Amino acid sequence: MIHRVKKLLGIYPADNGKTDEQTHRHRLHVATCALLLEIAHIDGTFTEDEKKRIVSAMRSEYGLSDSELASVMHAADREVKKSIDLWQFTSLINRHFSPEEKLRIIEMVWKVIYADGNLDMYEDYLAHNLAELLYLDHSQLIDAKLKAKKAYSPPKR
Secondary structure (H helix, E strand, O other), rough: HHHHHHHHHOOOOOOOOOOOOHHHHHHHHHHHHHHHHHHHHOOOOOOOOHHHHHHHHHHHHOOHHHHHHHHHHHHHHHHHHOOOOOHHHHHHHHHHHHHHHHHHHHHHHHHHHHHOOOOOOOHHHHHHHHHOOOOOOOHHHHHHHHHHHHHHHOOOO
């Protein structure tokens, strides 16, 4: 009974034939993707290069298939649009990800930021806030930034 009430309230996603483990992983992927979408949109533009960087990061980090990635991106976009802050995503990540996994998320954040080769002040501000919300220290944030900046290659046109 309580399980049904939680589903109705949106605390548990609807059962789409997925196991609890699959549902749990999906929620974590959605939370991560939501942070990447938020950082991509923070400067007022969402470019194709940023989308490609998000797709690439989610594929390489989590090994998602095309259909899984589409589902995650759609769910993350929907969740970001209805959220009032990023705490719901970072709190889920904090409960279930190791410090190393959270550091990889910040590296993905920086890779999305540098998709266009520029660091906007809003992107920088949000990256710092995300690091704080994920309980990463400043040196970890800067190391991730330098790693992403070093790996940056201009988009092919």
